[in-house]
Amino acid sequence: MGAQKKDNRKKNRRHVICMASDFFYPNTGGVEEHIYNLSQCLIKRGHKVVIITHSYGQRKGIRYLTSGLKVYYLPIRVFYAQCVLPTMICNISLIRYILIRECVEIVHGHSAFSVLCHEVSIIGKLMGLKTVFTDHSLFGFADTSAVLTNKYLQMCLCECDHCICVSHTGKENTVLRAKVKAHKVSVIPNAVDAYNFTPDxxxxxxxxxxxxxxxxxxxxxxxxxxxxxxxxxxxxxxxxxxxxxxxxxxxxxxxxxxxxxxxxxxxxxxxxxxxxxxxxxxxxxxxxxxxxxxxxxxxxxxxxxxxxxxxxxxxxxxxxxxxxxxxxxxxxxxxxxxxxxxxxxxxxxxxxxxxxxxxxxxxxxxxYSWMDITRRTEIVYNKISMNKDKPLGLQLRNYLTCGVWPFLLVISLMYLLLKLTEKIYKRKHIDIAKDLKL
The missing domain is CATH 3.40.50.2000 (Glycogen Phosphorylase B;)
Incomplete structure (x- = not known):
């Protein structure tokens, strides 16, 4: 009986999730709406959610949305098509500080075209956090831009704990172009608030x-x-x-x-x-x-x-x-x-x-119900939270499978900069278990 109660507590545990993407309000679109609605439902189910995105015009710093949803609009300029420049190292200190400050345990990135999503996910993984990626789009294989984007996606998803696609066709596309193992990809569709979209x-x-x-x-x-x-x-x-x-x-x-x-x-x-x-x-x-x-x-x-x-x-x-x-x-x-x-x-x-x-x-x-989508996403969170942390050597070996050797130098440099940042800005000793009331 005691073992069953302990198992139920693990299944219903409270998570601290960081949603990361270049695409969020005040910009409008399917990705932005998905992040917002999923975050709101996760908060209703007792989880803590924060969002990291780049600044939009004069909207910089910390903003609070409905239900206390906390959004970090980082002071980073847009480079192209609402995405930031993929430097990988320039924002390490700031992103690390946010992840530690909010006691984040799961980084959930959205959109294959979002540079900030991949950057936060890689930094989170080097810090020992769990990572999830949701792919909202399909992409080709033939033209130069598709080849480069697919290779970049493959590099960034080498160490991702789990991927989510919004359709079965999207799953096949992601498995092929990013070379992710099929058992690490789940299909969870989008949803719509049918109470807001009523006929007249x-x-x-x-x-x-x-x-x-x-x-x-x-x-x-x-x-x-x-x-x-x-x-x-x-x-x-x-x-x-x-x-x-x-x-x-x-x-x-x-x-x-x-x-x-x-x-x-x-x-x-x-x-x-x-x-x-x-x-x-x-x-x-x-x-x-x-x-x-x-x-x-x-x-x-x-x-x-x-x-x-x-x-x-x-x-x-x-x-x-x-x-x-x-x-x-x-x-x-x-x-x-x-x-x-x-x-x-x-x-x-x-x-x-x-x-x-x-x-x-x-x-x-x-x-299509957002609460149903949220429950299915929770299953993914509970599953990856059981994964064991990998040492740096094993992570580098996995990155090597993408076939781009210079990327190992980038990951190694990011790891060294995180260690240097740790020396300069020491991590506060936070009792995460107590803070999350597990």
């Missing part, structure tokens, strides 16, 4: 069919396909209306199509949206269109389905895993197939062959 059919215009698009306007989101579909369908269907929310470097293409073709009356460009404004845009639509060229898991289509919209999406990456067939029309990533998918959805709407919006919301509520 009264907001729809019954005289027209409204297609809503909410997306970052970048190449991989298929903006070229989006523009071609608008140019093809607007002249043939006068009752069709497009509402497009989002901003990005490809915005000019949609503006060009809208102005040159004279589609001002049927195409509305809303620009950048706050996440709190997305639901109010979605409820105005009958159909949600996603034209992504690559996607590990598309949060937008789940939010749209939760609001009761018919979803038309390209069949790429992990999207076929996200929604059941009766809630989505999957097409090939080309203009002809997308147009056919939209036309099929329009016919079903005209004949009333659609699910009730409130039924859709109820189904999404059962399929």
């Amino acid at each position: 059919p009264s907001k729809r215009d019954p005289n027209v069919i409204t297609i809503v698009i909410v997306s970052r306007l970048v190449y991989r989101k298929g903006v070229d396909l989006m523009a071609a579909v608008i140019a093809d369908m607007c002249p043939r269907y006068p009752q069709l209306r497009f509402i497009i929310g989002g901003d990005g470097p490809k915005m000019w293409l949609l503006q060009e199509v809208r102005e040159q073709k004279g589609f001002q009356h049927c195409v509305t460009l809303l620009g950048s949206l706050k996440h709190s404004e997305v639901r109010n845009v979605l409820v105005k639509g009958d159909i949600f269109l996603n034209t992504s060229l690559t996607e590990a898991y598309c949060m937008a289509i789940v939010e749209a389905a939760s609001c009761g919209l018919k979803v038309v999406s390209t069949r790429v990456g992990g999207i076929p895993e996200v929604l059941p067939e009766k809630m989505i029309y999957l097409t090939e990533p080309n203009v002809t197939c997308l147009v056919q998918g939209i036309e099929k959805a329009m016919k079903d709407i005209e004949h009333g062959n659609i699910l009730c919006p409130y039924v859709c919301n109820s189904m999404i509520r059962k399929m």
Whole structure:
């Protein structure tokens, strides 16, 4: 009986987790929302969570969000695409101080494109902490940028205790490109707060069919396909209306199509949206269109389905895993197939062959819950907390498997700098077990 109680205490133990990523609020996107919602649910379940990210404009230092979520906005400048410069050694003292100050025991990094995520994870591992990495995206194998990114990811994940992917397709992609052992990768999808994304059919215009698009306007989101579909369908269907929310470097293409073709009356460009404004845009639509060229898991289509919209999406990456067939029309990533998918959805709407919006919301509520995602993530935390610490020699041997010998020098230099920092700024003797009330 006593042994069983002790085992239950280990399973339900309280963890101190550090979420690390270049992508966090006030920036908006799927990664940012995932980190925030997961952190909030972990706090509700009794864990302590802090977040490390870089500064955003004047937002520097320590900020507190809902439920006392503590965010460190480090005074590091952005180098490219919201990511910091990968120096690996310049921020060691600051990151080490935060990890010790907060008594962190698990470092959870997010996004393969985040430099700060990998930097904090490697420093944490050299300090004897457990590390988890969540991959939110798919990446190719052919072009130069993909080869370099994959090799960098392979180097950084050599010593990672466990990886999480948001879809089974994403797991296969990560195992192949980062050469992570399959048993060290779990699939835990994203989720959506279906109570915030509720339907409201009264907001729809019954005289027209409204297609809503909410997306970052970048190449991989298929903006070229989006523009071609608008140019093809607007002249043939006068009752069709497009509402497009989002901003990005490809915005000019949609503006060009809208102005040159004279589609001002049927195409509305809303620009950048706050996440709190997305639901109010979605409820105005009958159909949600996603034209992504690559996607590990598309949060937008789940939010749209939760609001009761018919979803038309390209069949790429992990999207076929996200929604059941009766809630989505999957097409090939080309203009002809997308147009056919939209036309099929329009016919079903005209004949009333659609699910009730409130039924859709109820189904999404059962399929995707942040508390369920949090419980599954806790299982990963409990599992890796049992792993034994590895000596430096064994860590270097594992880094050697990536085939990049100079990286061993970088890791060795980071270790020496951590030891030097320990001499200069001595670690306070903190009784972690007592502090965590284990």
